[in-house]
Amino acid sequence: MNSGKVYLIGAGPGDPGLLTVKGRDCLALADVVIYDYLANPVLLGYARPETEQIYVGKSRGQHSVPQEEINQLLVDKAGAGLQVARLKGGDPYVFGRGGEEAAFLRQHQIPFEVVPGVTAGFAAAAYAGIPLTHRDTTTSLALLTGHERPERKLSSLDWQKLATGLGTLIFYMGMSNLKMICEQLIKHGRAADTPVAVIQWATLPRQRTLTAPLNKIAEQVAAAGMEPPAVIIIGEVVRYREELRWYDNLPLFGKRFLITRPRAQAATFVALLQAQGAETICIPTIEIATPEDWTPCDQSLARLGGYHGVILTSANGVEAFFGRMKHLGLDLRALAGVKIIAVGPKTAKEIEKYGLSPDLVPQNFRAEGVVEELLAAGVDGKRFLYPRTAIARELIPDSLTAAGAEVDAPIIYRTIATLEKRDMIRHLLESGELDAICFSSSSTFDNLQAMFGDELKTLQGGTKFFSIGPLTSGTIRKHGFEVALEPEQSTLDDLVGAMVDYYKEP
Numbered sequence: 001m002n003s004g005k006v007y008l009i010g011a012g013p014g015d016p017g018l019l020t021v022k023g024r025d026c027l028a029l030a031d032v033v034i035y036d037y038l039a040n041p042v043l044l045g046y047a048r049p050e051t052e053q054i055y056v057g058k059s060r061g062q063h064s065v066p067q068e069e070i071n072q073l074l075v076d077k078a079g080a081g082l083q084v085a086r087l088k089g090g091d092p093y094v095f096g097r098g099g100e101e102a103a104f105l106r107q108h109q110i111p112f113e114v115v116p117g118v119t120a121g122f123a124a125a126a127y128a129g130i131p132l133t134h135r136d137t138t139t140s141l142a143l144l145t146g147h148e149r150p151e152r153k154l155s156s157l158d159w160q161k162l163a164t165g166l167g168t169l170i171f172y173m174g175m176s177n178l179k180m181i182c183e184q185l186i187k188h189g190r191a192a193d194t195p196v197a198v199i200q201w202a203t204l205p206r207q208r209t210l211t212a213p214l215n216k217i218a219e220q221v222a223a224a225g226m227e228p229p230a231v232i233i234i235g236e237v238v239r240y241r242e243e244l245r246w247y248d249n250l251p252l253f254g255k256r257f258l259i260t261r262p263r264a265q266a267a268t269f270v271a272l273l274q275a276q277g278a279e280t281i282c283i284p285t286i287e288i289a290t291p292e293d294w295t296p297c298d299q300s301l302a303r304l305g306g307y308h309g310v311i312l313t314s315a316n317g318v319e320a321f322f323g324r325m326k327h328l329g330l331d332l333r334a335l336a337g338v339k340i341i342a343v344g345p346k347t348a349k350e351i352e353k354y355g356l357s358p359d360l361v362p363q364n365f366r367a368e369g370v371v372e373e374l375l376a377a378g379v380d381g382k383r384f385l386y387p388r389t390a391i392a393r394e395l396i397p398d399s400l401t402a403a404g405a406e407v408d409a410p411i412i413y414r415t416i417a418t419l420e421k422r423d424m425i426r427h428l429l430e431s432g433e434l435d436a437i438c439f440s441s442s443s444t445f446d447n448l449q450a451m452f453g454d455e456l457k458t459l460q461g462g463t464k465f466f467s468i469g470p471l472t473s474g475t476i477r478k479h480g481f482e483v484a485l486e487p488e489q490s491t492l493d494d495l496v497g498a499m500v501d502y503y504k505e506p
């Protein structure tokens with residue numbers, strides 16, 4: 001039986017939060033995701049890791065995959081029995097050729113569903129502070145394309161009716177014809193001083209908005225070098241923007257920060273920064289790799305039941321530990337009677353994901369804290385397993401051994417720098433478009449320093465270094481760099497608060 005199906009999903013305008021709940025659910029069940037240029041790739045994170053991802057948008061200097069090929073791809077994948085998420089920017093049925101894709105599927109008897117999305121015009125209006133209709137001024141609204149099939153040359157628009165018969169006009173794909181659009185509207189009776197807003201990259205931190213009267217906007221957009229994707233909103237309602245704007249005057253709007261960790265690990269920090277309007281770029285300086293030699297680790301795991309306790313110090317360590325147990329065919333029962341010691345609340349949380357609750361989570365979650373509490377409980381003659389990274393401090397094994405314990409400390413994962421990421425970070429620093437790099441721990445600085453060595457000095461240019469607290473600042477200064485900002489309390493909340501103050505106008 002063929003049970004394949006296509007979901008035509010509106011990805012929304014850019015801000016990942018504007019995807020619908022239904023769209024997210026469909027992504028989660030998909031076997032294949034076929035996505036466009038304007039669908040935010042961050043949304044692919046809702047798909048399962050094994051889901052195939054096919055990009056059919058345009059890429060640098062190249063055209064997008066022809067529509068006929070996309071249609072055929074949808075039929076082929078669903079025809080093979082797969083669940084296909086067709087992710088399109090904005091709403092699939094607004095200037096997105098979604099209708100053509102649906103018709104082709106119908107023709108080939110492929111079942112489909114359409115999941116609407118927030119269309120760019122509506123989103124741009126909301127994020128620019130422009131109510132599209134207003135009881136006092138405007139009671140109608142039209143969505144238009146400024147770029148029709150070449151042979152039609154916009155001739156199918158009835159300029160006379162558009163210019164005088166409608167309130168707000170939203171043009172999609174109108175940037176290259178902006179001058180002509182404005183001229184036609186004025187020629188057919190629209191007031192030359194009608195306010196216009198051009199909104200580029202709406203709902204994203206790089207959103208840019210320019211407003212001017214109908215007879216001036218084309219010139220100003222050209223002078224500002226504004227390019228697609230942008231929507232053009234024409235009408236009296238644009239005047240409300242000055243009073244109602246809220247997004248592009250958030251405290252950190254227009255600022256761009258680098259966080260040198262994977263997005264998944266920086267999620268809270270990213271959310272806090274984005275709530276203040278900032279653009280965040282997450283590039284990890286290190287990646288997790290397996291040990292060069294598994295033997296010591298496997299030998300320890302083979303006699304797991306003989307340990308008094310296992311000391312786990314990081315989320316990565318937890319994942320590697322349980323992953324290796326599974327690989328060796330050991331299930332949780334192999335840990336029966338073994339105490340689980342978790343260093344730090346994050347590590348504890350990760351352990352709980354595996355259905356185990358740690359026996360000890362030291363109050364002070366630095367290595368010193370663990371040692372202190374274990375010594376207080378007495379370790380003499382007890383045997384501990386301390387699976388660790390290749391660069392871990394020796395404090396835990398040394399102190400426990402000194403107190404009469406036996407400690408096995410096999411390497412369970414390594415962190416390695418990747419060349420590709422180094423090039424990305426170098427490029428960002430050289431472009432001079434980064435306002436600051438945010439360091440949320442000493443290791444985030446150490447890893448960056450290790451990545452570039454002495455070159456970091458020259459690369460830094462005008463990019464500021466922000467630090468979460470005294471330990472991290474100490475590490476940064478030790479290497480001869482200046483710390484531009486450190487909050488009073490070492491929490492992410494306080495760091496973001498300090499950043500907001502830092503950029504406040506004097």
Ligand code: SAH
Pocket residue numbers: 013014038088089090091092093094095096118119120121124171172173174199200201202203228229230231
């Ligand atoms: N189906 C989409 C529109 C696709 S046509 C939707 O409903 O939004 C592509 C056009 O959409 C672009 O040329 C631009 O006019 C507009 N657009 C899409 N995303 C945008 C964004 N984030 N900011 C401004 N305009 C955008």
